[in-house]
Amino acid sequence: MIIHGKWHSLGSAAQSVAALYIEDDDYRLEIDGGRTYSGELQSLQVSDRLGNVERKITLEDGSIFASQDNDAIDRLFKDHTKLNNFIHAIESHIGLVAIATLLTITFAFSFFKWGVPWASTKIAHALPQKTNELIAGETLKFLDKYMFEESKLDVEKIEHIREHFRSTLIPLDEKNNSINYKLHFREWNDGETGIPNALALPSGDIILTDEFVKLSENQDEIDAVLLHEMGHVVRRHTLEMVIESAFVTTAVMLITGDNNGLADMGVGLGSLLVSTNYSRNHETEADLYAFEHMLVAKIDPQAFSDIMNRITESIEEINDEKSEEDEGGILDYLSTHPSTAKRVEQAKRYSKCFQIGMIICDTSTVNSEH
Amino acid sequence: MKALSFAGSGFEYFKIWIVNILLTIVTLGLYYPWAKVRNRRYFAANSNLEGRNFEYHATGKQLFIGYLIAMAIFIVFVIIQNVSPIGSLIVALLFILALPWIIWRSIKFNMRMTSFSNVRFGFDGILGGAYINYLLLPIVCFLALYGLPIALAIVIPMLGLQMNALLGIIILVAVIAFIVLAFFLFAFLKKRNTSYAINGYRYGQGEFSTNVETKKFAMILLKSVGLSILAMIALLVIVAVIAGFTGIANEILQLKDSLQDPEAMQMALAGSLGMLIGLVYLGFIIVSLLIVAYLYTRQRTYIYDNSNLDNKITFASTLKARPFAWVMITNFIIIIFTLGFGVPWAKVRMARLILENSQVNTNHGFDEYLTQKQKQQSSLGEQIGDAFDVDVGIGF
Numbered sequence: 001m002i003i004h005g006k007w008h009s010l011g012s013a014a015q016s017v018a019a020l021y022i023e024d025d026d027y028r029l030e031i032d033g034g035r036t037y038s039g040e041l042q043s044l045q046v047s048d049r050l051g052n053v054e055r056k057i058t059l060e061d062g063s064i065f066a067s068q069d070n071d072a073i074d075r076l077f078k079d080h081t082k083l084n085n086f087i088h089a090i091e092s093h094i095g096l097v098a099i100a101t102l103l104t105i106t107f108a109f110s111f112f113k114w115g116v117p118w119a120s121t122k123i124a125h126a127l128p129q130k131t132n133e134l135i136a137g138e139t140l141k142f143l144d145k146y147m148f149e150e151s152k153l154d155v156e157k158i159e160h161i162r163e164h165f166r167s168t169l170i171p172l173d174e175k176n177n178s179i180n181y182k183l184h185f186r187e188w189n190d191g192e193t194g195i196p197n198a199l200a201l202p203s204g205d206i207i208l209t210d211e212f213v214k215l216s217e218n219q220d221e222i223d224a225v226l227l228h229e230m231g232h233v234v235r236r237h238t239l240e241m242v243i244e245s246a247f248v249t250t251a252v253m254l255i256t257g258d259n260n261g262l263a264d265m266g267v268g269l270g271s272l273l274v275s276t277n278y279s280r281n282h283e284t285e286a287d288l289y290a291f292e293h294m295l296v297a298k299i300d301p302q303a304f305s306d307i308m309n310r311i312t313e314s315i316e317e318i319n320d321e322k323s324e325e326d327e328g329g330i331l332d333y334l335s336t337h338p339s340t341a342k343r344v345e346q347a348k349r350y351s352k353c354f355q356i357g358m359i360i361c362d363t364s365t366v367n368s369e370h
Numbered sequence: 371m372k373a374l375s376f377a378g379s380g381f382e383y384f385k386i387w388i389v390n391i392l393l394t395i396v397t398l399g400l401y402y403p404w405a406k407v408r409n410r411r412y413f414a415a416n417s418n419l420e421g422r423n424f425e426y427h428a429t430g431k432q433l434f435i436g437y438l439i440a441m442a443i444f445i446v447f448v449i450i451q452n453v454s455p456i457g458s459l460i461v462a463l464l465f466i467l468a469l470p471w472i473i474w475r476s477i478k479f480n481m482r483m484t485s486f487s488n489v490r491f492g493f494d495g496i497l498g499g500a501y502i503n504y505l506l507l508p509i510v511c512f513l514a515l516y517g518l519p520i521a522l523a524i525v526i527p528m529l530g531l532q533m534n535a536l537l538g539i540i541i542l543v544a545v546i547a548f549i550v551l552a553f554f555l556f557a558f559l560k561k562r563n564t565s566y567a568i569n570g571y572r573y574g575q576g577e578f579s580t581n582v583e584t585k586k587f588a589m590i591l592l593k594s595v596g597l598s599i600l601a602m603i604a605l606l607v608i609v610a611v612i613a614g615f616t617g618i619a620n621e622i623l624q625l626k627d628s629l630q631d632p633e634a635m636q637m638a639l640a641g642s643l644g645m646l647i648g649l650v651y652l653g654f655i656i657v658s659l660l661i662v663a664y665l666y667t668r669q670r671t672y673i674y675d676n677s678n679l680d681n682k683i684t685f686a687s688t689l690k691a692r693p694f695a696w697v698m699i700t701n702f703i704i705i706i707f708t709l710g711f712g713v714p715w716a717k718v719r720m721a722r723l724i725l726e727n728s729q730v731n732t733n734h735g736f737d738e739y740l741t742q743k744q745k746q747q748s749s750l751g752e753q754i755g756d757a758f759d760v761d762v763g764i765g766f
């Protein structure tokens with residue numbers, strides 16, 4: 001067998017035409033100008049096959065014979081480069097490439113859809129409760145300094161909600177009695193109007209805004225939202241979010257590799273969609289936590305849907321006042337919360353369970369979607 | 371002058387790329403260094419000049435340890451960023467402090483691992499130079515630039531000056547001085563960074579050198595800014611004309627009335643007005659890309675014309691703004707509409723455009739060049755740069 005190519009002495013740019021002759025296990029390299037090499041085939045080292053790029057065969061003295069005759073070289077060095085031959089075999093077989101493409105899509109989809117949330121939940125719950133306190137850290141102080149003002153609600157009202165929270169809601173979840181819940185009341189304004197909201201920090205601090213308390217019409221509605229927030233704390237959603245975002249950022253970095261420029265824009269949008277999907281799942285989980293415990297406490301889950309509707313209406317009113325910025329439906333896709341309609345529907349299903357006196361609502365009979 | 375050429379194809383690269391991604395996923399990321407080598411090598415080894423090609427020599431095994439450390443640092447960084455505002459400020463500062471080192475190590479490693487016609491490249495620039503050019507000078511320039519307005523903002527109220535003609539003139543002069551200084555400083559930094567990199571490059575025993583000047587970079591920048599102002603005015607005129615002819619102008623006037631009525635507002639946004647807004651956005655993106663392409667290609671031409679290897683081998687860039695912008699925009703469209711699966715074609719198109727517009731004077735030949743002994747070093751800096759997407763811009 002003859003392979004045509006060119007020869008470089010060790011580390012030199014100068015090249016001469018050369019031909020490699022193979023007989024059994026021996027080779028002879030004839031270089032223009034009269035120089036020849038010969039020896040056992042085994043003493044040669046060959047670079048990996050990659051598409052159709054020039055191959056470099058290194059001789060014992062470090063000089064190099066380079067050739068484009070990839071197929072001949074592959075036949076010759078079959079045993080030398082098994083792993084590489086395997087990878088190249090996939091790359092050069094159209095059917096295998098199609099399978100690889102499908103597998104990549106499937107793996108990538110399953111990884112983001114199920115793998116990341118599953119692993120994040122496992123990791124979040126394997127870490128000690130201290131981690132939650134650590135990440136909550138100074139958040140409340142920070143919020144107090146830059147966003148919140150002191151609550152202007154009556155002290156009696158506050159004490160009443162606190163007392164009810166301590167005596168009725170906390171005992172509902174005995175499994176998680178190590179969490180140190182604290183209830184805080186704050187005023188949160190956007191300009192002149194108050195923002196109705198409730199937030200939970202991973203440490204167990206739950207904050208209710210004045211506007212929220214004013215909007216709620218009865219104790220059940222407050223309990224519904226408090227249970228929802230407790231759901232976030234118990235399920236360690238903040239911690240999960242941190243872990244999920246570490247996964248997503250790392251995975252995106254690995255898959256896109258050294259892409260740059262405009263492609264990054266698409267990748268950025270993609271990972272935004274993925275992470276808002278996770279956060280919607282967290283909201284749904286917290287809702288379910290609230291519904292399940294409401295049934296135990298004999299509170300009609302309808303209360304959740306009532307307060308959600310009222311909050312949504314109130315936020316829409318605020319937005320209407322400055323509707324120049326309203327861009328309509330597109331933002332829904334980017335929303336971190338499931339649509340209120342879906343949450344209300346779920347609440348109705350649980351409310352049905354409540355009406356027939358069930359304590360454990362079997363979601364498979366009531367909620368066909370899950 | 372001979373132009374370089376690219377021998378790869380989009381589909382051939384797609385097959386390599388997809389197998390890389392699959393193996394990276396299946397091995398939970400461990401295959402990444404080998405995938406990276408295959409990517410880099412595909413582009414290097416398919417780049418040819420007069421029957422000689424480039425080659426990328428790093429191996430997956432060699433990159434692996436550095437890769438693991440870089441990933442650990444990256445993950446810790448992401449977690450701190452999500453957890454603590456003060457912590458993320460500290461790590462951001464640490465990162466800025468480490469950036470010149472990362473750039474320096476990246477250039478050194480990548481040059482060392484690349485050869486042309488069996489002779490390795492190298493980089494002799496010193497670490498101190500990287501700190502001066504990528505950290506100290508940018509900070510000094512920033513202070514010099516913003517020092518003037520801050521000083522004025524402090525001095526004027528202190529003197530209790532009233533707003534009058536004199537003060538108006540002082541402020542006008544200060545604004546002009548600020549703009550001139552901004553141009554000058556940007557050009558100065560570009561000159562320093564270019565000189566640091568190119569004057570440090572080696573090819574075998576050969577030394578690259580460049581003698582670019584601040585003045586010329588400032589001129590290119592001035593033209594780009596001038597062009598972008600003209601382009602924006604043109605864009606506004608076109609939009610106004612379209613709006614006038616199609617009666618959208620009326621809709622805009624009516625929009626004022628619909629401010630109270632969100633539904634009418636949404637209807638208007640969904641209709642022809644929405645299309646107009648979309649067109650303006652699109653026009654804006656295209657104009658910005660053209661300007662970026664203009665700035666980049668002009669600078670590249672200037673740098674290539676004024677750089678050489680051993681004062682014997684000279685270079686030229688024939689890359690023009692319009693084809694460059696065209697490939698950027700069409701690549702973007704390809705990537706978006708294929709949901710990312712068009713990346714290999716996009717990369718091959720860009721590589722081909724860049725190489726075919728890079729010329730080398732080969733009359734002198736390369737036969738005398740020999741690989742020089744270089745110290746072995748780890749790939750850690752390069753890997754960190756890769757993880758954090760540091761743009762090192764070697765300039766080939």
